[in-house]
Amino acid sequence: MRTYSWLETISLTERLADLIKVSFMPTAVIAVLRGGAFPALVIAHRLGVRTMYAVQVTTTRTEEVRSARRPPTVQATSEWHVSGEKLLVVDDVVNTGQTLRSVLHEINRRGRPARVATACIAWDSVSANDSAVQTGCPSDYHADRVEAWVRFPWEAPQS
Template identity: 35%
Template sequence: MSERTPFDDGATTTTGEDREVLGWEQFGGFSRELARDIVASGWMPDLVIAVARGGLLPAGALAYALGVKAMGTLNVEFYTGVGETLPEPVVLPPLMDTSELPGHKVLVVDDVADSGKTLALVMDMIRAKGLPVDADRDGTVESSAPVDARSAVIYAKSASIIDPDYVWRHTDRWINFPWSTLPPVTEE
C-alpha cells in the first residue's frame, strides 16, 4: 500500500508548540495524492466510510477524488480533549444501514491513526465481526456482514497499533487540523 516518507514534514508547518499544522490548501493536496495511491494499488472502493468526526472531511474529499458517490459514517468517540481519551473507543448511535454491504469494497477513512485504537476497532468491526445488519429495518440487528475493507488516514503515528493501508504522512507531533483547531462557538 502507499506510504510517504516517515516523519516527513512536507507541506505542513509546525508552531512553537511543536505541532503539525495542516492547512486547507494542503488538505486539498492530500486528498488528490492519496486518491492516486489508492487507484495505483489496483483496489477501488465501492463505498467510503468516514470515522466521525475527524474522518468526515477527509472521507468526503477522498470520495470526490475517487469518484465514489456511496458514503457512510460510523460515529466513534475516543478523544475527550487534547491528549485526553476514554479508556477505549466507543461506537455511538446511530449505526449506519449496512444491509447492502456484503460483497462490496469499503474504504474506511479517518484523520489520524494516533494510538490506532479507533481505526482498529472500526476495521475489526468491519472485517472480522462484520457490520451490523438490520435487514428488515426494524431496529433489530439480525446478522453481520463481513466486508472487503481497507483504511486510509491523513497521518499515522509510530505508536499506532494498526498500520493503515494508505497513509499520506507520518508524524509523532500533535496535529492541528483546519476544521478542529478552534473551540466550538458555544465557548466564545
C-alpha cells in the same frame, strides 16, 4: 504539534486518493466522524465512489493534546450494506489504530465485505504514551507521517 492548513490538507487528501486508486477501488467509503468526514468526501469524489457511510468513534476523553484514552464507543449513523462490498474506511489521523480496529469490528459484525482497506491523511507515529516511535502504520494508506499531535483546519483552536 503539527498544524495543517486547508491547502496542505486538500493536497494531502488528493495525494491519498491517488495512492489508493493505484491498488484499490472501493465500492463504498466509510467516514470516521468527525475528522474523517472531509477527507472521506474528497476521496469518494476523486475515486468516483457514490456510496458513503459514516460512523462516530470516540477514543479520547477530551479534545486536549494527548488526551487520556478510553475504550472506544462506536455508533453507526445509518444502515450499512457491507456484504460483498469493497469498503474504504477513512479517518483524518491514526495513532494506535484503536479507532480503525473498532470500525473494522463493526463492519464485520454487520456482514462479510469482499475487502476492507483503511486510509488516513496523517500517521502520528509517536506512541500514545509518548514513549516511543511506532515502526508500522496501522492504516493501509497514509499521505503523511508525523511525530506530533495533529491539528486540522476544521478543528477548534485550543485555548
